Amino acid sequence: MKSIIQIETADKKYIGKDEEVLALTNINLNFELGKFYVIIGHSGSGKSTLLNIIAFIERLTSGNYYFNDKNVEDLTKDELTKIRMENIGYIFQNFNLDPNLTAIENVMLPMLINRQIKKSERKEKAKKLLELVNMQHRVKHFPKALSGGEQQRVSIARALANNPNIIIADEPTGNLDKKNEKVILEILKDLSNQGKCVIVATHSSEIEKYADNLIQLEEGKVVKNEYTR
Amino acid sequence: MNIQDNFFLVKKHFLNVNNIITMIVLILINIIIFSSLTVIAFYFSFKSNYQNDVLNRTLIVYNENNSDNKIINNINNVELVENVKYLNDIYRDAKLFDTKTLKGEIILHTLIDKNDVSIVYGRNIEKSGEVICPQNFYPHYFYANDEAQNTKIYKSLYVNGSDYIGKSFKVNSKNSDYDNQDFEFKIVGTYKPLYSSSTINTCYLSKKDYDLISAKNLGEITSTLVDGTTEVETVEWKDLFVRVNNYNNVENVKKDIELLGYKVSYAQSYDNDMVNIILYIPIFIVLIVIIISFCLLYNFIKKKVKKRYNYYGLLTAIGFKNKDIKKMEISENSVMYIFSFLLSFIIYFVIYHILINGLFAEIIFSNYIIKIPGAFILLVMILYLSLIIIETNLCIDRTLQKDIRISLGEN
Ligand SMILES: Nc1ncnc2c1ncn2[C@@H]1O[C@H](COP(=O)(O)OP(=O)(O)O)[C@@H](O)[C@H]1O
Ligand SMILES: [Mg+2]
Numbered sequence: 161m162k163s164i165i166q167i168e169t170a171d172k173k174y175i176g177k178d179e180e181v182l183a184l185t186n187i188n189l190n191f192e193l194g195k196f197y198v199i200i201g202h203s204g205s206g207k208s209t210l211l212n213i214i215a216f217i218e219r220l221t222s223g224n225y226y227f228n229d230k231n232v233e234d235l236t237k238d239e240l241t242k243i244r245m246e247n248i249g250y251i252f253q254n255f256n257l258d259p260n261l262t263a264i265e266n267v268m269l270p271m272l273i274n275r276q277i278k279k280s281e282r283k284e285k286a287k288k289l290l291e292l293v294n295m296q297h298r299v300k301h302f303p304k305a306l307s308g309g310e311q312q313r314v315s316i317a318r319a320l321a322n323n324p325n326i327i328i329a330d331e332p333t334g335n336l337d338k339k340n341e342k343v344i345l346e347i348l349k350d351l352s353n354q355g356k357c358v359i360v361a362t363h364s365s366e367i368e369k370y371a372d373n374l375i376q377l378e379e380g381k382v383v384k385n386e387y388t389r
Numbered sequence: 390m391n392i393q394d395n396f397f398l399v400k401k402h403f404l405n406v407n408n409i410i411t412m413i414v415l416i417l418i419n420i421i422i423f424s425s426l427t428v429i430a431f432y433f434s435f436k437s438n439y440q441n442d443v444l445n446r447t448l449i450v451y452n453e454n455n456s457d458n459k460i461i462n463n464i465n466n467v468e469l470v471e472n473v474k475y476l477n478d479i480y481r482d483a484k485l486f487d488t489k490t491l492k493g494e495i496i497l498h499t500l501i502d503k504n505d506v507s508i509v510y511g512r513n514i515e516k517s518g519e520v521i522c523p524q525n526f527y528p529h530y531f532y533a534n535d536e537a538q539n540t541k542i543y544k545s546l547y548v549n550g551s552d553y554i555g556k557s558f559k560v561n562s563k564n565s566d567y568d569n570q571d572f573e574f575k576i577v578g579t580y581k582p583l584y585s586s587s588t589i590n591t592c593y594l595s596k597k598d599y600d601l602i603s604a605k606n607l608g609e610i611t612s613t614l615v616d617g618t619t620e621v622e623t624v625e626w627k628d629l630f631v632r633v634n635n636y637n638n639v640e641n642v643k644k645d646i647e648l649l650g651y652k653v654s655y656a657q658s659y660d661n662d663m664v665n666i667i668l669y670i671p672i673f674i675v676l677i678v679i680i681i682s683f684c685l686l687y688n689f690i691k692k693k694v695k696k697r698y699n700y701y702g703l704l705t706a707i708g709f710k711n712k713d714i715k716k717m718e719i720s721e722n723s724v725m726y727i728f729s730f731l732l733s734f735i736i737y738f739v740i741y742h743i744l745i746n747g748l749f750a751e752i753i754f755s756n757y758i759i760k761i762p763g764a765f766i767l768l769v770m771i772l773y774l775s776l777i778i779i780e781t782n783l784c785i786d787r788t789l790q791k792d793i794r795i796s797l798g799e800n
Contacts, residue, residue: 217705217793238710241705241709241710242708244708246708250706250707256699256702258401260401261401269707273709273710273713274708322708
């Protein structure tokens with residue numbers, strides 16, 4: 161199958177005040193739709209950096225990144241923002257919900273900047289997404305009134321708002337207990353089964369079991385990249 | 390993001406302690422600025438009215454030797470010379486204007502020069518027995534340098550002067566030659582006052598008619614000083630008054646007459662230093678308050694942007710452009726300012742009306758009108774809105790330049 165994301169000989173350097181940090185070195189990775197990728201590695205090994213690069217939040221220092229065969233380096237910031245909005249759903253460790261919005265309004269938030277979704281369809285669509293993550297009973301609740309697991313489910317629904325084909329999750333279960341972790345991973349697994357490319361960064365060994373493809377980072381280098389099934 | 394969705398988010402984020410405190414501060418600041426601007430505007434209207442006021446280019450000449458006024462008349466820049474008695478007001482009851490609640494009373498004043506008034510309806514006086522009255526006419530007792538009396542003015546008792554054109558009223562003479570005889574006066578026109586010494590119940594008559602009904606001998610000239618005190622001088626009718634053609638020439642003419650050996654005084658004078666304080670203090674206040682509030686606003690916006698740092702990271706990660714984020718924050722801050730602007734304007738408006746109808750009522754009904762300086766106030770609003778747009782832009786630009794990872798709340 162064709163890769164939607166191709167990263168070749170990629171480096172990412174951070175230039176600080178008095179030192180350079182080589183966060184990623186010589187990365188060669190491909191990502192396909194319909195697969196569940198798990199990136200593991202110690203803290204500081206470069207997992208978040210890699211995810212941010214995949215989501216165009218940060219740019220490579222050298223090397224190539226092709227998204228859908230387009231060279232990301234050739235695109236402007238606004239073009240990338242648009243591609244991100246249409247193609248990528250981002251899930252955070254600390255959920256990052258807007259405390260002033262209800263669950264359903266949080267899910268609708270990314271739709272506000274998507275011209276493809278009609279205003280009249282937003283609510284219905286958001287409701288369906290909340291159903292998908294089993295949160296239909298908490299539609300009008302504010303984040304404060306939700307448990308961590310519930311908040312993360314809302315945040316998954318939000319990541320799906322603009323129907324992206326790539327889901328990026330940076331330690332999505334880092335703040336959750338075992339039971340909730342399982343629920344979240346099942347949902348993400350389902351999404352990959354439905355044809356989405358799911359990329360999860362973690363240092364939890366629990367998640368490795370779900371991986372179609374396990375990538376291990378160490379000090380910014382890929383030390384393992386293997387199909388697990 | 391379209392406008393509706395933009396304001397949906399603004400609405401959701403609007404109610405927070407930060408915004409409310411800022412709004413309260415802005416309301417206070419706005420009221421201070423509006424009030425100061427009102428005083429500044431009043432200063433300019435006062436100044437220009439003052440210089441146009443004929444009484445302020447009128448000099449009293451003490452003519453003890455009863456000499457001829459031709460010499461004075463020939464001095465440069467002297468417009469006219471008349472007997473001082475014509476500066477007097479005559480207070481008389483006028484039955485024509487009696488109402489259930491108040492007696493009719495008018496002030497009769499000599500029309501020195503036809504150009505001292507502008508005619509609104511009808512025509513100017515041409516012969517004896519004719520008068521002109523104010524178009525906006527309050528033919529009752531209201532205020533006559535008489536501290537003890539009540540100065541209340543009943544708005545409902547105002548009449549249209551033009552409704553009385555053609556009508557006549559009788560006035561009792563105090564001239565001993567006519568021994569309490571009544572004289573009839575016909576209203577032939579209405580006028581708009583061109584200078585402050587005419588009041589809302591002053592009707593003008595000719596010199597001849599003045600002589601018919603006024604007392605023959607001594608009179609008094611009462612001058613009101615700016616600090617509110619009045620000075621009463623007894624003047625013999627042989628004294629003269631001199632009207633100078635321009636306010637700026639008054640000093641020179643005064644000197645010229647004094648050189649002829651006369652004692653000269655001003656018909657009306659005011660304390661220049663005190664009047665200038667009316668200008669300088671509010672300008673000072675406005676400047677200080679504007680500078681302080683600009684800094685306050687900047688800090689407020691900076692603080693809020695800092696607080697929302699994580700949120701901007703999230704919005705960026707889900708596909709909001711910087712432009713969208715800026716639009717959202719600029720709208721929120723503008724809405725906040727407009728809210729406080731409207732609220733402060735309402736409060737200011739209420740205070741203004743309370744003061745105008747109470748404390749300042751006396752000033753208002755002469756030509757020295759205290760107006761709401763609408764254009765200035767609008768200008769202030771535009772200034773603040775531009776400032777908010779610039780400051781918000783600046784703060785967000787600075788913030789979004791920083792590392793987005795921190796803003797995403799990573800550990
Ligand atoms: N903005 C930055 N400036 C300098 N160094 C950074 C910056 N962001 C990340 N790093 C460094 O890059 C390395 C990789 O970080 P990160 O991708 O966050 O690792 P992980 O997510 O695996 O914990 C770390 O050494 C980190 O300190
Ligand atoms: Mg990380």
